[in-house]
Amino acid sequence: MxxxxxxxxxxxxxxxxxxxxxxxxxxxxxxxxxARFVLLSESHVPLFDLPTVHSYLVKSTQVFLExxxxxxxxxxxxxxxxxxxxxxxxxxxxxxxxxxxxxxxxxxxxxxxxxxxxxxxxxxxxxxxxxxxxxxxxxxxxxxxxANRSLTWVDWSHGGPHPARFTRMEVTVDFLRWLRGGSTCSYNGETTSVCFLFARKFLPNSLTRFLRFAPKVMGFG
Structure with missing residues (x-):
């Protein structure tokens, strides 16, 4: 690279x-x-629209780094x-x-x-x-x-040196909704279900599914 x-x-x-x-x-x-700096890769996807991400970051009293x-x-x-x-x-x-x-x-x-x-x-x-x-x-x-946590969700459940990769058919409405609110964490001293703003590793062929579900599930225009 x-x-x-x-x-x-x-x-x-x-x-x-x-x-x-x-x-x-x-x-x-x-x-x-x-004011805020985020490292992302080509296999990252956003889970929320830009105004939500921006607000979450600039209002945070901590940095998100494990x-x-x-x-x-x-x-x-x-x-x-x-x-x-x-x-x-x-x-x-x-x-x-x-x-x-x-x-x-x-x-x-x-x-x-x-x-x-x-x-x-x-x-x-x-x-x-x-x-x-x-x-x-x-x-x-x-x-x-x-904050001792990352804003990027990854699946390490399969073991090994690399996280799981997700293909087109694995991107579903239920999966995206779970990514957006299926966890609990602390944000500025309060408990929240918005813990991850991004997720990876999603293969390029999953893009069409994201484009289909984004307006309905993720609030993208």
Whole structure:
């Protein structure tokens, strides 16, 4: 995969984080009024219309980025002792790469000259920097700012290193309604059923079904 600057980006590699930081830098410079930043992929779909998404983000008192301590091989087992003393095992965190953050955190990530160099040097091979750099950075710099959840719904029930993929016939009215309100979570200190604004992984052939159901189920014009 090649990013917008022609740099090669490899899955699970530090180049993923480098690409994310470049995207944030461009977004910060694009418009000084840009307040919230969301990372999405080509297999993401929106679950609500733009006014709803915008309101949800700009009114939030927290950023939506997972950051949790996970024992075992896929969590603490990926930590490298070479990161000490800048990043300790107690600070090491994991989370989904699909983030949403405010302008303050985005600027801090782009300006980071302390933690990113350590990750670039020591988070290699089976470390998967895209699952650890931002969660660890948030935990160290602004732990109170994180909602510790992602706004992207994915299905990990099948196991393995990648979430389930959804084809055209799996996109139904009932499924979309469940995605939009089938969970409960906290938002600005209150319980809500609107927990996910996006979902993945949906294959390109599912587009026709989304276009058919969007006006009725998702409020799109």
């Amino acid at each position: 090649i990013d917008e600057l022609g740099e090669e980006v490899k899955w699970g590699h530090i180049s993923m984080v480098e690409a994310e930081r470049r995207l944030l830098a461009h977004a910060l410079l694009d418009d000084a009024t840009n 950051s949790y301590d996970q024992p075992g091989a896929t969590g603490r087992g990926r930590y490298s002792r070479g990161m000490r003393p800048v990043v300790s095992l107690g600070q090491w965190r994991k989370g989904s790469q699909w983030f949403e953050m405010d302008r303050t955190l985005a600027a801090d990530v782009v300006a980071d000259r302390v933690y990113f160099p350590v990750f670039k040097r020591f988070c290699m091979r089976n470390c998967y920097a895209d699952e650890h750099y931002l969660p660890t950075f948030l935990h160290v710099r602004r732990p109170e700012a994180g």
